[in-house]
Amino acid sequence: MSDANQTNPATGATSGVPEQESANVDQVSNSNESPARIGKLEIHPLAHLFPMGPKEELQPLAESIAKMGQVNPAVTLDGKILDGRRRAAACVIAGVELRTTPLPDGIDPVEFVVAQNLR
Numbered sequence: 001m002s003d004a005n006q007t008n009p010a011t012g013a014t015s016g017v018p019e020q021e022s023a024n025v026d027q028v029s030n031s032n033e034s035p036a037r038i039g040k041l042e043i044h045p046l047a048h049l050f051p052m053g054p055k056e057e058l059q060p061l062a063e064s065i066a067k068m069g070q071v072n073p074a075v076t077l078d079g080k081i082l083d084g085r086r087r088a089a090a091c092v093i094a095g096v097e098l099r100t101t102p103l104p105d106g107i108d109p110v111e112f113v114v115a116q117n118l119r
Contacts, residue, residue: 062093
């Protein structure tokens with residue numbers, strides 16, 4: 001596989017973890033800590049405003065992604081995961097390439113992270 005991200009012209013989503021063997025899902029501890037990167041993508045500092053949750057809770061999501069595919073892309077800002085750390089880690093576990101989409105222009109990143117995590 002190539003290291004280049006590929007963009008889906010219909011959705012604007014890109015794949016962000018082109019090589020699963022480079023994934024660092026083991027960095028997700030059994031506490032509420034978040035790793036500095038998942039796969040090839042770094043985690044944006046604003047994503048750390050909310051805990052990621054324990055690693056063992058990723059397995060059901062990974063199984064769902066393996067069966068149905070990744071329904072929602074992870075959202076990136078400056079090439080780093082802003083929202084979707086659990087999806088990214090579950091994709092690594094499932095062996096599915098992570099799809100990403102950039103945060104749309106004009107959206108405040110802090111408000112976005114808060115809205116995505118408090119609903």
